[in-house]
Amino acid sequence: MATQEEDYLGITDYKVIGTRPIRHDGVDKVTGRAKYGADIDLAGMLHGKVLRSPHAHARIKSIDISKAEAHPGVRSVITVKDLPLQEDQIKDLGEGAANLMDLRCNVLAEGKVLYHGHAVVAVAATDANVAEEALDLIDVEYEVLSPVLTVHDATAEGAPLLFENQTTKSLGEDTGKKSNVTTHFQHKLGDVEAGFEKADIVVEREFDTATVHQGYIEPQNATALWNADGQVTVWCSTQGAFTVREQTAQLLDLPVSQVKVVPMEIGGGFGGKIRVYLEPLAAVLSKKTGRPVKMVMSRTEVLQATGPTAGSYIKCKMGVTNEGKIVAAQATLMYESGGFPGNWAAPGSMCIFSPYNIADVQIDGYEVLVNKPQTMAYRAPGATNAAFASETVIDEICEALGADPFEFRLQNTSKEGTRRADGPTFPRIGNEECLQLARETDHYKSKLEGKARGRGVASGFWFNAGLKSSASASVNADGKISLVEGSTDIGGSRAALAMQLAETLGLKSEDIKPQVADTDSVGETDVTGGSRTTFATGWAVHKVGLDIKAQMIERAAKLWEVAAEEVSYVDGVLTNSADASKQMTFAELAGKLGETGGPVMGRATVQPPGVGGAFSTVIVDVEVDTETGKVEILRASIIQDVGKAIHPSYVEGQMQGGVAQGIGWALNEEYVYREDGTLANGSLLDYRMPTCLDLPMIETHIVEVPNPGHPYGVRGVGEVPIVPPPAAVANAIYDAIGVRLFDLPMSPGRVLEALLKKD
């Protein structure tokens, strides 16, 4: 029997969605044939390298490139002055000018360097070693300034300013006050002071989280050819070819259509492969040399100069009644922007209290400049830091109430109709269903025994994104469909998109041949990020399916000489309603298109509303080595509302990946800076990400509360799994050793310190 959700979607039975076919790009990826950015090799290609700042904060007094230019293997040396987009042009732009100026000054420093590793000069030479060698021939004279490395330093009285004229915009108004704080905003729901007056128990805590990197395995890369006709082609691995196109075109001062971006396969992104770093440099070097130029970052460059996610300071206060009702919540969220303005408190504040139905809430968000690389998105950006704070406070409240953490959360759960502090009211969501299922898991019901072992739980929310997607498709004579779409495939989206098209047309996943196209070959499509691809590009391919279906019905009608209304289309079979003996499969009709007017193509573009928020809850068991402070993860489970799991294996993969990264963030990962602001651990030996030896198999429990705003109920799954783990681990550590930790990472040293302090 159909569930309620199936009923309101008008769907009772999926044929393809929910199955686990082999991914279309699988063989290429396991055999090594898939082409990544570093696999590009063009005739006459030069190699580019970047000279980076050795200082965290300094004024550039002079740059002497003459010796490098004189090197026989060097073909071009550029500084920010060589970027086509000039400073005065940007000033004329009005809105958006600030972002563009930041983009430009991040790509090559202008006047000042703002973090260790900030790009200063780029060189193109006959090979990569020569280019590297030439960097040593460049003399840059710096006036070294004091760096600020945390929101605390940056907001301290008399702190050095990254931008001398930076003032704070507070509640939409320019305060005129010079500061490293670029933005302060506030969300208010009800009356938070009145709310706290109703509380019997109030817990308030402060949390600091370190800078962590997305840790994708493939370094940033870009190869560019600025052709003699002014057309620029860029090959790179990116989460969004159209975004690279737009940013590159802006910096090159070209209309977008003059830039073509060819997306290569991508070795991970997690939010860190959206902004351009090398692309405009490779393009300008190509223009100056007339040859293609390839640039690939080293691991150290990746860690020093590409977006880690924001470290943060968060103060979180919640009040409950003795009956277990949360009556008020208040938070101050301060996020590190890095060297250029960021926007992470905004999403953090949208997520921090959203798992709960709280009448009175106040949230203050601050974006703060520090002398670190410009921070970038990392899976549900801002939300993990925020949930670490709020879910630790919730845990303390549960302890004070003596309440079961899931019972407590169920009592306060947000659901359809609950208003978020930042404004929106929830449509149908699956928060409650996740908590109910979590409570019933074998993991939660199992007993955890042993010394210094503990269990923690936490919940998280991510709102997911919609944005623009486009696709086209062609029917082949054998009944298979070539699908052209613009979304980078990071986690199996070719399969998830092909399956939605197959479902729409009553075909099989293998009947669809999906292709991630370059920016000249498909309509605009936003980044693979924000958990939007399966949702929005899925919607686009569904619409492509409807377009094809309508045409196929017309063709059948033509063959049978009946009106299109007389033709039914069910499960990939066309039937003449007037004469049921007349039936054709999709493939049979595909073979006859020549008799009915030629081939059939479909196309669709979307910018869908109806984004469905996602919730997850995580259960973690840990054992703490009380002698070393090392925390071992014994067991981890994630329960997540995915809306509808198109390809459950890839959904599970996303859930496991998010939890794994969340555990790394919780326990070990952090940027370690020396006092002078230089990065001390710029390698994967020293920047400690979890390996499979550090993790148990992560148990996944898919909850499917279809998103009513999507034809197949998709919500998006990639981000929310990273949100709860740090809090869940912190709560488990408390359960194990009775010590609460308020700072990330909860590394052995910090755990030991806390233990010693307790004793």
Place this chain on the structure above:
Amino acid sequence: MATQEEDYLGITDYKVIGTRPIRHDGVDKVTGRAKYGADIDLAGMLHGKVLRSPHAHARIKSIDISKAEAHPGVRSVITVKDLPLQEDQIKDLGEGAANLMDLRCNVLAEGKVLYHGHAVVAVAATDANVAEEALDLIDVEYEVLSPVLTVHDATAEGAPLLFENQTTKSLGEDTGKKSNVTTHFQHKLGDVEAGFEKADIVVEREFDTATVHQGYIEPQNATALWNADGQVTVWCSTQGAFTVREQTAQLLDLPVSQVKVVPMEIGGGFGGKIRVYLEPLAAVLSKKTGRPVKMVMSRTEVLQATGPTAGSYIKCKMGVTNEGKIVAAQATLMYESGGFPGNWAAPGSMCIFSPYNIADVQIDGYEVLVNKPQTMAYRAPGATNAAFASETVIDEICEALGADPFEFRLQNTSKEGTRRADGPTFPRIGNEECLQLARETDHYKSKLEGKARGRGVASGFWFNAGLKSSASASVNADGKISLVEGSTDIGGSRAALAMQLAETLGLKSEDIKPQVADTDSVGETDVTGGSRTTFATGWAVHKVGLDIKAQMIERAAKLWEVAAEEVSYVDGVLTNSADASKQMTFAELAGKLGETGGPVMGRATVQPPGVGGAFSTVIVDVEVDTETGKVEILRASIIQDVGKAIHPSYVEGQMQGGVAQGIGWALNEEYVYREDGTLANGSLLDYRMPTCLDLPMIETHIVEVPNPGHPYGVRGVGEVPIVPPPAAVANAIYDAIGVRLFDLPMSPGRVLEALLKKD
């Protein structure tokens, strides 16, 4: 003021069509960046070579590949038995089986070799030299048979048969008679015998034409990768990627969608790059080795084994009254098929008498097997041979009547409503307009003086083709359009298609960024051939434009909050009819699509009727060196009805190219065979094509009688210019030296021989 044609098309003024913008692929082609088939280089790539028959006709007794296989650099050696499609499978196919068997046996010989250069074994090795070396290690034992090299030999009593069981199909019936004649057909109009009875003058002549090659500069090439998942990718230069896909898929026994063909730039085709030669071999070698395999023909292989066009024997008889009215015409056309059945008498017969309105006509066509490479299309295939015959006879008639050749033709011209002998009735055509303009050209009005100089004229017809085309396009935020289409660009079709899309949308040619897509990226599109691309793919891009236009109107309506009917779209400007102050250019609206529902894409597929036949007439002045027999072309003009010239420069280029090739065919080009059937002149030193030193600047006169069957009046221009030149040259030679030549080429030896015979 609008002409009548413009009126019936509802168009009085084109903004883009008829202008001469720079072609989009120009810079890449002149700078050498354009990638042709031979530019492919893949990691781990092997190189393939083909062992070819040294005999024109022989039975293969045995093939020993063991020594070649033992060569350390050899990775695979294949014969026809290694092709996935097996003989018994073909037999089950019924209709189309014969063609497929021929395709298979041409690609690798089975049992017999049928021409000098017929492929027998293919080898893949670590480099091309090793592969070449390995060919010498293969032992093939042949039983040599007598070859037949002309239709006369082949149809002689007791002639050796290429296929022992071949019987003639005559007038649709299998005669059961064993023969090298595969097909005999007949077209009848009126009563030809009664017609000849009305004639005062009857001229009957016999004509032989030699085998000539298309002479494209780029040799055939193919690189293939048979991936571990069974997906096959083929890179090659071809006139039709989808045709290569279909033929390759058939021979590999795969569904079409399992083969992806990536069309590289093409260095000429002229009809000769439609059928596969190397593609299936490279694919099978790749399957056997697990590595990509590249194969490129040598020039000798191109001449020995790829489609030359058919040599022919034509008997032509025409009767006129003393008043100059053609009352009857009869022809027998026998075309060389080469080693496998061909279909060239068919188009020859559709063209031979079509410039004239003749009541009583009979045409008999024969397709005849000979021991030469399977003949292929070459610009208006069959029509040049046919016009050589009929237009020479016409010239003799004019002489007999003392009539001006254009006056005579105008008196008998075919026009709208004239019925062709092969059935169809002409729609609006421009035959008459061409003749009228030809009569008025400076060339025709000029006096030709000097010894052994003469002027000749001739007319020709080609019916043109429609077939299937597909395209899609995306609107960029800067108002430019990315166009994706499937037609190989041989003569400027990117420009001609972009211009039609620009015209439809009121944009500029430069606003469109055209791309020739691979077979996975666009709907099925037939070959660039038959003068169909600007017509049919042009129609498809026009429809894409209408699709985009309708969506842009809807978006503007949304922005202005009015009904779509209220929005007018003129010359790329959208106006709110209710409030004319509300206006946006296409580009302005393109920048606002995000506010109106996302990007805009268009798509269209066509299989258009309404093909418009094309006529041309050529005037040639020659001087004959009566001592050597060498003919020099002093002046040449072509007057051609192109329907509508989208890009006049490329139309003129086609007209000039066709005339140049027609002159080569007329004067020098021929396959010279030794008595044993081996090709004696398999190189471009010995196979004499005209160079620019052999030709004057060819004068072009475009006639525009729009094709009422196309939205922009396009007819197609690539083929008909090759049709009249051989006859025009023959008529000019007669005018110069009083000797009529009935055989092609009219090489110095032959001219001298005729002169001697005359004296």
